[in-house]
Amino acid sequence: MHTLRDGTPLPHVGFGTYPLRGEEGVTAITSALEVGYRYLDTAVNYDNEREVGEALRRSGLPREEVLVATKLPGRAHERASAIASVEQSLERLGLDRLDLVLVHWPNPSKGRYVEAVEALIECRERGLVRWVGTSNYTPAHLREVVAATGEAPVLNQVECHPLFPQADLLPVHEELGILTQAWSPLGKRQAQYDAAPVLAPAQRLGVSPAQVILRWHLQRGIMPLPKSGTPQRQRDNLDVLGVELTEQEVAAISALGREDGRLFDGDPETHEEM
Numbered sequence: 001m002h003t004l005r006d007g008t009p010l011p012h013v014g015f016g017t018y019p020l021r022g023e024e025g026v027t028a029i030t031s032a033l034e035v036g037y038r039y040l041d042t043a044v045n046y047d048n049e050r051e052v053g054e055a056l057r058r059s060g061l062p063r064e065e066v067l068v069a070t071k072l073p074g075r076a077h078e079r080a081s082a083i084a085s086v087e088q089s090l091e092r093l094g095l096d097r098l099d100l101v102l103v104h105w106p107n108p109s110k111g112r113y114v115e116a117v118e119a120l121i122e123c124r125e126r127g128l129v130r131w132v133g134t135s136n137y138t139p140a141h142l143r144e145v146v147a148a149t150g151e152a153p154v155l156n157q158v159e160c161h162p163l164f165p166q167a168d169l170l171p172v173h174e175e176l177g178i179l180t181q182a183w184s185p186l187g188k189r190q191a192q193y194d195a196a197p198v199l200a201p202a203q204r205l206g207v208s209p210a211q212v213i214l215r216w217h218l219q220r221g222i223m224p225l226p227k228s229g230t231p232q233r234q235r236d237n238l239d240v241l242g243v244e245l246t247e248q249e250v251a252a253i254s255a256l257g258r259e260d261g262r263l264f265d266g267d268p269e270t271h272e273e274m
């Protein structure tokens with residue numbers, strides 16, 4: 001369903017692990033692997049890399065069957081700190097190599113979002129990570145990265161849901177060969193489960209509104225990362241390959257988008273996370 005630009009296939013839906021922590025978190029993440037997720041999204045700042053590693057071991061799945069992605073925190077953009085952060089993530093996860101490391105937020109006022117990507121490229125060259133990605137990078141940040149390093153991140157993980165569909169960013173990603181991943185793909189507290197453009201196809205197809213929203217992402221070429229601590233919802237969120245929306249239905253859901261539709265004031269030009 002999705003491929004990185006080197007041709008590597010990625011699962012149609014990945015599993016978001018924030019804020020799953022502690023024994024309850026391990027149980028929920030293990031359940032996600034049991035119901036079929038093969039891509040786990042974590043971050044240093046989620047404080048749950050140990051739980052992700054433990055769930056992976058408990059699942060008994062061969063390491064190569066599951067893709068594990070973590071993120072570099074804003075306080076570690078400087079080259080040596082970034083490399084140390086990746087090494088610490090590997091230790092917490094109990095892994096020899098990460099599949100992906102993403103720079104979590106660009107934090108433009110610090111001016112090190114290119115250096116952070118360069119450090120991750122160095123980690124890739126040292127065999128610590130297979131692919132380098134970004135999160136919350138704007139088109140300008142992405143173009144600066146390409147100008148400095150000669151390559152674009154393989155994916156950029158951004159806020160994307162019916163109230164904030166990222167219509168302007170998608171063509172830039174396509175031009176640069178970047179896969180779009182959606183964080184808060186369901187829209188979390190502001191999920192549009194009762195909105196007519198979501199409800200109508202749900203009723204027509206006999207599926208849940210959440211499944212319609214996830215399918216909307218897929219038909220736009222986006223890899224969603226829904227989080228659920230509930231095994232039944234985990235299963236439903238994965239079970240969207242048989243759902244097919246019409247072009248008009250996709251467009252009607254996209255039309256729910258609003259300029260001020262972000263869940264919180266998470267504009268990466270101004271919002272910074274350390």
Ligand SMILES: NC(=O)c1ccc[n+]([C@@H]2O[C@H](COP(=O)([O-])OP(=O)(O)OC[C@H]3O[C@@H](n4cnc5c(N)ncnc54)[C@H](OP(=O)(O)O)[C@@H]3O)[C@@H](O)[C@H]2O)c1
Pocket residue numbers: 015016017018019041042104135136157158182183184185186187188208210211225226227228229230233234236237
């Ligand atoms: N890169 C970034 O800056 C960034 C920022 C935010 C998030 N993320 C990533 O994106 C992932 C997902 O984002 P998110 O957790 O904010 O939002 P989300 O996945 O859109 O929404 C999660 C919420 O929806 C509920 N839910 C899940 N499936 C459902 C279903 N089928 N029907 C009804 N409700 C359902 C969950 O509750 P239950 O658990 O009770 O099912 C939870 O409350 C995170 O876990 C994290 O990995 C990244």
